[in-house]
Amino acid sequence: MTKIGFIGLGIMGLPMSKNLLKAGYELVVHDVNREPVQELVAAGAQEAFSPQEVAQESAVIITMLPDSPDVELVALGPDGLAKGVSAGDIFVDMSTIAPSVAVRVAEALAQKGVRCLDAPVSGGDVGAVNASLSIMVGGDTATFDEVYPMFEALGQTVTLCGPNGAGQTVKACNQIQVALNFAGMAEALVLGAKAGVDPAIIVQVLSGGYAQSRVMDVRGPRAIRGDFQPGFKSRFHFKDLNIILKTGLDYGVPLPVTGLVHELFAAMLAAGRGDLGVEGGQALGGRPQGFS
Numbered sequence: 461m462t463k464i465g466f467i468g469l470g471i472m473g474l475p476m477s478k479n480l481l482k483a484g485y486e487l488v489v490h491d492v493n494r495e496p497v498q499e500l501v502a503a504g505a506q507e508a509f510s511p512q513e514v515a516q517e518s519a520v521i522i523t524m525l526p527d528s529p530d531v532e533l534v535a536l537g538p539d540g541l542a543k544g545v546s547a548g549d550i551f552v553d554m555s556t557i558a559p560s561v562a563v564r565v566a567e568a569l570a571q572k573g574v575r576c577l578d579a580p581v582s583g584g585d586v587g588a589v590n591a592s593l594s595i596m597v598g599g600d601t602a603t604f605d606e607v608y609p610m611f612e613a614l615g616q617t618v619t620l621c622g623p624n625g626a627g628q629t630v631k632a633c634n635q636i637q638v639a640l641n642f643a644g645m646a647e648a649l650v651l652g653a654k655a656g657v658d659p660a661i662i663v664q665v666l667s668g669g670y671a672q673s674r675v676m677d678v679r680g681p682r683a684i685r686g687d688f689q690p691g692f693k694s695r696f697h698f699k700d701l702n703i704i705l706k707t708g709l710d711y712g713v714p715l716p717v718t719g720l721v722h723e724l725f726a727a728m729l730a731a732g733r734g735d736l737g738v739e740g741g742q743a744l745g746g747r748p749q750g751f752s
Contacts, residue, residue, distance in 0.1 A: 465518030467511055469496035473524035475588040476614050483613035488517045515544030521551050527699055528557040535565045547573025556580045558703045559625040566624040575603040580631035592616045598627035632707055635700040639721045641675035659684045688736040695734035698725040
């Protein structure tokens with residue numbers, strides 16, 4: 461099978477890498493954190509010590525990194541992928557970054573004969589562990605078709621959204637809806653709990669009607685328990701909201717409700733809650749005294 465390089469082994473990247481190993485792919489891995497690298501090496505992966513080395517050892521390179529500057533550095537930096545790629549290689553960035561950066565990186569690597577896909581995901585750590593992610597892809601059809609079996613090892617819903625940058629644009633749309641759902645759920649639970657209603661009853665009722673959402677289904681019960689361990693850290697969703705507002709400016713699209721939720725997230729980070737799950741801050745409702 462195709463040898464895959466994987467860079468970025470955090471909350472999402474580590475379980476995704478494990479699923480590729482389970483699917484039978486040879487894997488070359490790299491991360492600044494040694495612990496997940498050692499875990500994957502023990503499971504059969506090969507270690508690389510720079511993005512350049514990953515590219516030299518792999519025909520397909522996947523990145524799962526925190527932000528746009530990280531992707532640019534790994535792809536185009538001094539010891540980046542561009543130094544080690546060969547014509548015909550495929551670069552798949554599964555991070556969530558600005559659409560404009562995805563296009564810029566794809567254009568730069570295309571000059572070396574590398575085909576690129578932007579393929580951000582939705583589904584959080586649960587989706588990464590269970591290989592049930594939703595994957596939104598930007599790029600050409602032929603490259604998408606070639607990589608599709610690898611995507612199947614990682615997710616259940618895989619959609620080609622358009623040319624390079626389109627995957628990131630759809631992910632931005634996804635993050636708008638998710639952020640608003642979190643804010644709405646938090647306010648609903650706080651209001652109900654302060655009025656003396658059992659939050660579990662609120663989740664049960666809202667999940668059975670028009671207010672039902674994936675956010676409510678997955679995170680509602682955890683919020684009630686006060687379990688704010690991150691499936692996706694709040695500071696990363698804040699980063700996504702910054703990308704969204706910048707993209708809105710690029711296209712002349714006003715996003716007033718997104719702007720409001722962006723400020724709630726800013727307050728959450730200012731309160732030192734950036735490493736909690738998105739629902740885990742008082743700016744978005746928090747855990748009121750009435751929660752059990």
